[in-house]
Amino acid sequence: MSLETVVEDIRNEARERAEEIRTEGETRANEIVDEAESEAEEILAEKEQEVANRIEREREQKLSSAKLEAKQKRLEARRDVLQEVRADAEESIATLGGDEREELTRSLLDAAAEEYESGNTVRIYGRPDDEDLLTDIVADYDDFEYAGEYDCLGGIVAESEASRVRVNNTFDSILEDVWEDNLQQISSRLFEQ
Template sequence: MSLDTVAEDIKDDARERAERIERETDERVDEILADAESDADDIIAEREDDLDSRIEQEREQKLSSAKLEAKQKRLEARRDSLADVRDRAEAAVADISGDRREELTRELLDDAAGEFDDGPVTVYGRDDDAALIESIVADYDGFEHAGSVDCLGGIVAESDASRLRVNNTFDSVFDAVWDEELKAVSERLFQQ
């Protein structure tokens, strides 16, 4: 074998090895690219899922907030409506006049008088009702009209001897009735 043949065999071997290395490198590059593309697709899918989940969560939060705000506005409107009804009802009670006012005031004083065993009993009422209360109190022994109290009508009676105070004002009766009937009033106003 000549030196040229040996050199040629070495060159052929080197070429074959280079081609094999190049093929293996190309295959390895193709594998790496395929893995990278697969990983990229997985990452993109994961991010899309995460983004979809975040969008859905944010949508749910905004929807929940909107529902809560709407509910609060409804409740506020109902409170305002009930307050308006109450104000109008109180005004109607304050405007009771004539025989009806005297009859109610007398009933409230009769009820309060049953609470006192001994006198003297002082009676207070609305300033505008002073003459009415004085005329009613004149029918009771040991009772006297002693001045005014801020109320819609009715009386407040008290005795130092028995250390008792009875609040029989239109306000106290109205408050008790309002509390008892609030649910019915609300249902009637806001029938659903």
């Protein structure tokens, strides 16, 4: 065997080995690329899902916030309407006149009179505009006297030092009681759904 043959055999073996290494390298490189692409696809899918979840959460939060705001505005509007109805009722009561006002005032004074024993001086207070009416009505009761003004829509406040009883039979106090007792019903009638 000549040296050339040995060199040629070594070269052939080296080429074959180089080809094997190259083939193995390409195979391994393809595997690494495939793994990387697969991993990248998983990461991309994961990130897309995270973004979709975040978008859905934000959408739900905004929707919930919008619903809450709408509910608050609806409640504010209802409260405003109820205040207007109450103001209208107060205006109607304040402007009652004539026989109707006298009749209501007399019945409130009658109810207050039941709280006092005879012989006790009872002072009656009322709306400044009702002074003449109250003076006339009080004249019909023994031991009762008109004592002055009370800031109200009408009706009377009666008090006696002897019994230390104070009766608030003003239109305001009656309206307040009726309003509180019937607010749910009033609201239901105004805002039937």
